[in-house]
Amino acid sequence: MGLVLPPLKLPPDVNELVYLPRLAGDGDYWASPSNYVLLTPEVAIPRRVVAGLGDWEVEWLRAAAVARACRSSVVTGRHAARLWGIGVHGIEPDGVVDLLLPGERRASSMDRWGENVRYFNTLLPESEYTALDGYRLATPWRAVRDIAIRDSELEALVAIDSLRNVIPGPDDLHYCDILGSGRYHGKTRVRNLLAMSRKGSESPLETWGREQLRQAQLPEITSVRLQVSIDVANRTFRVDMVINGWLIVEFDGGVKYDGDNQSPRKEAQRQHLIVNAGWTMLRVSYQDLARGNFVPMVLEALRRREAGASA
Structure with missing residues:
Protein backbone atom coordinates (compact mmCIF):
# COMPACT_ATOMS: atom_id res chain seq x y z
CA MET A 1 0.00 0.00 0.00
CA GLY A 2 1.36 3.42 -0.95
CA LEU A 3 1.41 6.65 0.98
CA VAL A 4 -1.82 8.61 1.38
CA LEU A 5 -2.15 12.33 0.76
CA PRO A 6 -2.70 14.23 4.01
CA PRO A 7 -5.42 16.89 4.31
CA LEU A 8 -4.46 20.39 3.29
CA LYS A 9 -3.41 22.87 5.94
CA LEU A 10 -5.03 26.11 4.80
CA PRO A 11 -4.50 29.54 6.39
CA PRO A 12 -7.21 30.62 8.86
CA ASP A 13 -7.94 33.71 6.72
CA VAL A 14 -8.21 31.83 3.42
CA ASN A 15 -11.88 32.78 3.02
CA GLU A 16 -10.87 36.46 2.97
CA LEU A 17 -9.13 36.01 -0.40
CA VAL A 18 -10.77 37.87 -3.28
CA TYR A 19 -10.40 36.38 -6.77
CA LEU A 20 -10.67 39.37 -9.09
CA PRO A 21 -11.57 37.70 -12.42
CA ARG A 22 -14.59 36.14 -10.74
CA LEU A 23 -15.90 39.54 -9.66
CA ALA A 24 -16.07 40.90 -13.22
CA GLY A 25 -15.86 44.48 -11.99
CA ASP A 26 -18.29 44.07 -9.12
CA GLY A 27 -17.63 43.89 -5.41
CA ASP A 28 -15.88 45.89 -2.72
CA TYR A 29 -12.44 45.58 -4.31
CA TRP A 30 -13.36 47.65 -7.36
CA ALA A 31 -15.08 50.25 -5.20
CA SER A 32 -12.08 50.69 -2.84
CA PRO A 33 -8.96 48.96 -4.24
CA SER A 34 -6.73 50.85 -1.78
CA ASN A 35 -8.29 48.80 1.02
CA TYR A 36 -6.78 45.63 -0.45
CA VAL A 37 -3.33 44.13 -0.95
CA LEU A 38 -2.61 42.18 -4.13
CA LEU A 39 -1.03 38.81 -3.40
CA THR A 40 -0.95 38.06 -7.12
CA PRO A 41 -2.29 40.05 -10.11
CA GLU A 42 -5.52 38.07 -9.78
CA VAL A 43 -5.94 37.63 -6.03
CA ALA A 44 -6.30 40.29 -3.33
CA ILE A 45 -6.90 40.32 0.40
CA PRO A 46 -8.26 43.08 2.64
CA ARG A 47 -5.50 45.28 4.04
CA ARG A 48 -7.03 44.97 7.52
CA VAL A 49 -6.32 41.21 7.43
CA VAL A 50 -2.71 41.54 6.29
CA ALA A 51 -2.02 44.22 8.92
CA GLY A 52 -2.28 41.65 11.68
CA LEU A 53 -0.18 38.92 10.04
CA GLY A 54 3.49 37.99 10.09
CA ASP A 55 5.52 37.56 6.90
CA TRP A 56 5.23 33.77 6.99
CA GLU A 57 1.44 34.01 7.34
CA VAL A 58 1.26 36.27 4.28
CA GLU A 59 3.29 33.72 2.29
CA TRP A 60 0.96 30.97 3.49
CA LEU A 61 -1.97 32.99 2.13
CA ARG A 62 -0.10 33.67 -1.11
CA ALA A 63 0.44 29.94 -1.53
CA ALA A 64 -3.29 29.28 -1.17
CA ALA A 65 -4.13 32.16 -3.50
CA VAL A 66 -1.92 30.94 -6.33
CA ALA A 67 -2.83 27.26 -5.91
CA ARG A 68 -6.54 28.09 -6.08
CA ALA A 69 -6.18 30.51 -9.00
CA CYS A 70 -4.06 28.17 -11.16
CA ARG A 71 -5.87 26.84 -14.21
CA SER A 72 -3.26 24.56 -15.74
CA SER A 73 -0.15 25.16 -13.62
CA VAL A 74 0.69 23.43 -10.34
CA VAL A 75 2.30 25.00 -7.25
CA THR A 76 5.42 23.22 -6.00
CA GLY A 77 8.38 23.87 -3.72
CA ARG A 78 8.17 25.82 -0.47
CA HIS A 79 4.70 27.29 -1.04
CA ALA A 80 3.23 23.85 -1.77
CA ALA A 81 4.97 22.48 1.32
CA ARG A 82 3.28 25.14 3.47
CA LEU A 83 -0.14 24.02 2.26
CA TRP A 84 0.65 20.40 3.17
CA GLY A 85 1.66 21.43 6.70
CA ILE A 86 5.36 20.79 6.03
CA GLY A 87 7.78 23.10 7.84
CA VAL A 88 9.96 25.42 5.78
CA HIS A 89 12.95 27.51 6.76
CA GLY A 90 12.65 31.27 6.44
CA ILE A 91 10.57 33.35 4.06
CA GLU A 92 10.53 33.03 0.28
CA PRO A 93 12.48 35.88 -1.37
CA ASP A 94 10.16 38.43 -2.99
CA GLY A 95 7.16 36.14 -2.43
CA VAL A 96 7.88 34.21 -5.64
CA VAL A 97 5.84 31.01 -6.05
CA ASP A 98 7.32 28.06 -7.95
CA LEU A 99 5.08 26.53 -10.63
CA LEU A 100 5.20 23.49 -12.88
CA LEU A 101 3.09 22.42 -15.84
CA PRO A 102 1.78 18.83 -15.94
CA GLY A 103 3.43 16.31 -18.22
CA GLU A 104 6.28 17.51 -20.41
CA ARG A 105 4.78 20.90 -21.23
CA ARG A 106 6.96 23.98 -21.16
CA ALA A 107 5.64 27.33 -20.03
CA SER A 108 4.67 29.66 -22.87
CA SER A 109 3.82 33.35 -22.72
CA MET A 110 0.14 32.40 -22.43
CA ASP A 111 0.88 30.39 -19.28
CA ARG A 112 2.75 33.18 -17.49
CA TRP A 113 -0.11 34.87 -15.68
CA GLY A 114 1.69 36.63 -12.83
CA GLU A 115 4.81 38.50 -11.82
CA ASN A 116 5.17 36.67 -8.50
CA VAL A 117 5.54 33.22 -10.03
CA ARG A 118 8.48 31.28 -11.44
CA TYR A 119 8.05 28.41 -13.88
CA PHE A 120 10.31 25.37 -14.01
CA ASN A 121 10.38 23.21 -17.11
CA THR A 122 10.74 19.75 -15.62
CA LEU A 123 8.66 16.62 -16.07
CA LEU A 124 5.59 16.45 -13.81
CA PRO A 125 3.85 13.05 -14.00
CA GLU A 126 0.15 12.81 -13.22
CA SER A 127 0.97 10.83 -10.08
CA GLU A 128 2.94 13.76 -8.62
CA TYR A 129 0.26 16.47 -8.47
CA THR A 130 -3.33 16.88 -7.35
CA ALA A 131 -6.22 19.33 -7.46
CA LEU A 132 -7.40 18.61 -3.93
CA ASP A 133 -10.35 20.81 -2.91
CA GLY A 134 -9.63 23.03 -5.92
CA TYR A 135 -6.00 23.73 -4.96
CA ARG A 136 -3.55 22.66 -7.65
CA LEU A 137 -0.45 21.37 -5.88
CA ALA A 138 2.49 19.05 -6.31
CA THR A 139 2.26 16.13 -3.91
CA PRO A 140 4.16 16.61 -0.63
CA TRP A 141 6.96 14.32 -1.81
CA ARG A 142 7.39 16.08 -5.17
CA ALA A 143 7.27 19.50 -3.50
CA VAL A 144 10.03 18.47 -1.07
CA ARG A 145 12.08 17.00 -3.93
CA ASP A 146 11.91 20.32 -5.75
CA ILE A 147 13.04 22.13 -2.59
CA ALA A 148 15.98 19.72 -2.31
CA ILE A 149 16.96 20.35 -5.94
CA ARG A 150 16.63 24.14 -6.03
CA ASP A 151 16.96 25.56 -2.53
CA SER A 152 19.71 25.53 0.10
CA GLU A 153 20.85 22.43 1.96
CA LEU A 154 19.31 23.70 5.19
CA GLU A 155 15.97 24.49 3.54
CA ALA A 156 15.92 20.99 2.07
CA LEU A 157 16.75 19.27 5.36
CA VAL A 158 14.06 21.23 7.21
CA ALA A 159 11.46 20.17 4.65
CA ILE A 160 12.53 16.51 4.56
CA ASP A 161 12.67 16.22 8.36
CA SER A 162 9.26 17.87 8.66
CA LEU A 163 7.61 15.66 6.04
CA ARG A 164 8.84 12.55 7.84
CA ASN A 165 7.37 13.88 11.07
CA VAL A 166 3.98 15.23 9.95
CA ILE A 167 2.91 12.70 7.30
CA PRO A 168 2.32 9.13 8.54
CA GLY A 169 4.07 6.35 6.69
CA PRO A 170 7.15 4.11 6.59
CA ASP A 171 10.44 5.89 6.02
CA ASP A 172 11.33 3.70 3.05
CA LEU A 173 8.18 4.82 1.20
CA HIS A 174 8.85 8.47 2.02
CA TYR A 175 12.41 8.00 0.76
CA CYS A 176 11.28 6.43 -2.52
CA ASP A 177 8.59 9.03 -3.22
CA ILE A 178 10.87 11.99 -2.45
CA LEU A 179 13.70 10.56 -4.56
CA LYS A 187 18.99 13.41 -8.17
CA THR A 188 22.36 12.73 -6.51
CA ARG A 189 21.90 15.83 -4.34
CA VAL A 190 18.42 14.69 -3.31
CA ARG A 191 19.76 11.24 -2.40
CA ASN A 192 22.54 12.76 -0.27
CA LEU A 193 20.11 15.05 1.54
CA LEU A 194 17.81 12.13 2.30
CA ALA A 195 20.77 10.35 3.89
CA MET A 196 21.47 13.43 6.06
CA SER A 197 17.86 13.75 7.25
CA ARG A 198 16.89 12.54 10.72
CA LYS A 199 13.48 11.48 11.96
CA GLY A 200 12.34 13.14 15.17
CA SER A 201 12.78 16.84 14.51
CA GLU A 202 9.45 18.44 15.36
CA SER A 203 10.24 21.98 14.22
CA PRO A 204 12.48 23.76 11.70
CA LEU A 205 14.49 25.15 14.62
CA GLU A 206 15.44 21.65 15.75
CA THR A 207 16.72 20.74 12.28
CA TRP A 208 18.57 24.05 12.06
CA GLY A 209 20.22 23.46 15.43
CA ARG A 210 21.20 19.90 14.55
CA GLU A 211 22.68 21.07 11.27
CA GLN A 212 24.71 23.78 13.00
CA LEU A 213 26.16 21.17 15.34
CA ARG A 214 26.97 18.85 12.44
CA GLN A 215 28.81 21.59 10.59
CA ALA A 216 30.69 22.67 13.72
CA GLN A 217 32.10 19.12 14.17
CA LEU A 218 32.86 19.68 17.84
CA PRO A 219 35.08 16.86 19.14
CA GLU A 220 33.52 17.39 22.58
CA ILE A 221 30.17 16.04 21.31
CA THR A 222 29.86 12.27 21.52
CA SER A 223 26.10 11.86 21.03
CA VAL A 224 23.02 13.83 19.98
CA ARG A 225 19.52 12.44 20.57
CA LEU A 226 16.26 14.03 19.42
CA GLN A 227 12.87 14.10 21.16
CA VAL A 228 13.98 12.35 24.32
CA SER A 229 11.64 11.38 27.17
CA ILE A 230 13.12 11.75 30.64
CA ASP A 231 11.64 10.75 34.01
CA VAL A 232 11.94 13.28 36.82
CA ALA A 233 10.12 13.15 40.18
CA ASN A 234 7.62 10.57 38.92
CA ARG A 235 6.81 12.70 35.88
CA THR A 236 7.73 12.29 32.23
CA PHE A 237 9.05 15.22 30.23
CA ARG A 238 9.89 15.25 26.54
CA VAL A 239 12.74 17.48 25.45
CA ASP A 240 13.94 18.46 21.99
CA MET A 241 17.57 17.36 22.17
CA VAL A 242 20.00 15.72 24.58
CA ILE A 243 23.75 16.10 23.96
CA ASN A 244 26.24 13.69 25.54
CA GLY A 245 23.51 12.22 27.72
CA TRP A 246 23.25 15.18 30.13
CA LEU A 247 22.85 18.50 28.25
CA ILE A 248 19.23 19.26 27.32
CA VAL A 249 18.51 21.70 24.50
CA GLU A 250 15.03 23.20 24.14
CA PHE A 251 14.41 25.21 20.97
CA ASP A 252 12.20 28.28 21.23
CA GLY A 253 11.27 27.42 24.81
CA GLY A 254 8.45 25.07 25.61
CA VAL A 255 9.27 22.01 27.67
CA LYS A 256 6.81 19.32 26.58
CA TYR A 257 4.87 17.69 29.41
CA ASP A 258 2.76 14.61 28.75
CA GLY A 259 1.88 15.98 25.31
CA ASP A 260 0.03 19.04 26.61
CA ASN A 261 0.81 22.72 26.31
CA GLN A 262 1.32 24.18 29.77
CA SER A 263 1.46 27.73 31.05
CA PRO A 264 4.85 29.51 31.17
CA ARG A 265 4.66 29.34 34.95
CA LYS A 266 4.28 25.57 34.94
CA GLU A 267 7.03 25.25 32.33
CA ALA A 268 9.34 27.21 34.63
CA GLN A 269 8.42 24.91 37.51
CA ARG A 270 9.18 21.82 35.45
CA GLN A 271 12.45 23.27 34.24
CA HIS A 272 13.31 23.77 37.90
CA LEU A 273 12.54 20.09 38.58
CA ILE A 274 14.68 18.95 35.64
CA VAL A 275 17.67 21.10 36.60
CA ASN A 276 17.39 20.04 40.26
CA ALA A 277 17.51 16.42 39.10
CA GLY A 278 21.00 17.03 37.71
CA TRP A 279 20.33 17.95 34.10
CA THR A 280 21.81 21.02 32.43
CA MET A 281 19.38 22.86 30.15
CA LEU A 282 19.89 25.40 27.37
CA ARG A 283 16.96 27.33 25.92
CA VAL A 284 17.68 28.33 22.35
CA SER A 285 15.70 30.92 20.38
CA TYR A 286 15.46 31.70 16.68
CA GLN A 287 17.75 34.68 17.30
CA ASP A 288 20.39 32.42 18.90
CA LEU A 289 20.46 30.29 15.77
CA ALA A 290 20.34 33.20 13.33
CA ARG A 291 23.15 35.10 15.08
CA GLY A 292 25.42 32.09 15.41
CA ASN A 293 25.17 31.92 19.20
CA PHE A 294 23.95 28.34 19.51
CA VAL A 295 27.21 26.43 18.94
CA PRO A 296 29.19 28.69 21.34
CA MET A 297 26.44 28.17 23.95
CA VAL A 298 26.80 24.40 23.64
CA LEU A 299 30.59 24.56 23.66
CA GLU A 300 30.61 26.72 26.79
CA ALA A 301 28.30 24.28 28.60
CA LEU A 302 30.44 21.30 27.61
CA ARG A 303 33.68 22.96 28.68
CA ARG A 304 32.17 24.19 31.93
CA ARG A 305 31.18 20.61 32.75
CA GLU A 306 34.66 19.34 31.85
CA ALA A 307 36.28 22.03 34.01
CA GLY A 308 34.05 21.10 36.94
CA ALA A 309 34.89 17.42 36.59
CA SER A 310 38.64 18.08 36.60
CA ALA A 311 38.56 20.55 39.51
Missing part, protein backbone atom coordinates in the same frame (compact mmCIF):
# COMPACT_ATOMS: atom_id res chain seq x y z
CA GLY A 180 11.38 9.61 -7.41
CA SER A 181 12.07 7.35 -10.35
CA GLY A 182 13.98 7.91 -13.54
CA ARG A 183 16.78 10.34 -14.24
CA TYR A 184 16.65 14.06 -13.50
CA HIS A 185 19.06 16.88 -12.78
CA GLY A 186 19.91 16.99 -9.06
